Amino acid sequence: MFQVGVDIEDISRFENKTQEKDSHFLNRIYTKNELKYCFSNSHPAKHLAARFCAKEAVVKALNGLVKKMPKYSDIEILKKENGAPFVNLLNCNENIEISVSLSHDREKAVAFAAAQKN
Ligand SMILES: CC(C)(COP(=O)(O)OP(=O)(O)OC[C@H]1O[C@@H](n2cnc3c(N)ncnc32)[C@H](O)[C@@H]1OP(=O)(O)O)[C@@H](O)C(=O)NCCC(=O)NCCS
Numbered sequence: 001m002f003q004v005g006v007d008i009e010d011i012s013r014f015e016n017k018t019q020e021k022d023s024h025f026l027n028r029i030y031t032k033n034e035l036k037y038c039f040s041n042s043h044p045a046k047h048l049a050a051r052f053c054a055k056e057a058v059v060k061a062l063n064g065l066v067k068k069m070p071k072y073s074d075i076e077i078l079k080k081e082n083g084a085p086f087v088n089l090l091n092c093n094e095n096i097e098i099s100v101s102l103s104h105d106r107e108k109a110v111a112f113a114a115a116q117k118n
Contacts, residue, residue, distance in 0.1 A: 002115070004115075011104065014045040014048040014049045016045075049104065057113035
């Protein structure tokens with residue numbers, strides 16, 4: 001079975017987050033690899049927002065496909081050498097294939113996910 005999910009967020013929700021001040025929120029949602037990528041950029045908020053969208057889109061796409069929904073911090077969004085995002089589903093032993101696509105402009109971030117159980 002093949003399912004899709006989508007999400008959109010205001011980037012402003014993620015402005016001024018710092019790894020010192022907001023560690024509780026950040027570590028609950030993001031992996032170390034994701035935080036490293038987001039905070040290595042000049043405008044972390046748009047990358048944090050896009051990854052948050054991606055996690056919500058993945059949860060929507062996984063509805064009914066998995067026995068137990070993964071935590072946000074177990075839905076890791078990494079990047080291929082060419083910049084394209086991919087999902088690393090942590091702590092999950094089900095055979096699930098997921099594709100994601102992210103976009104951001106000045107105000108909004110969006111993500112689209114497709115999931116298939118093999
Ligand atoms: C990929 C591309 C269309 C992105 O367009 P854009 O309008 O600048 O950016 P958007 O805001 O819509 O999307 C940004 C997101 O696109 C994704 N992205 C980047 N490169 C990508 C690619 N090659 N394929 C798919 N998605 C890509 C990333 O997830 C990025 O968000 P992130 O940095 O938070 O992870 C554009 O950068 C492009 O055409 N690049 C050249 C393609 C290429 O192959 N470059 C690599 C050469 S080796």
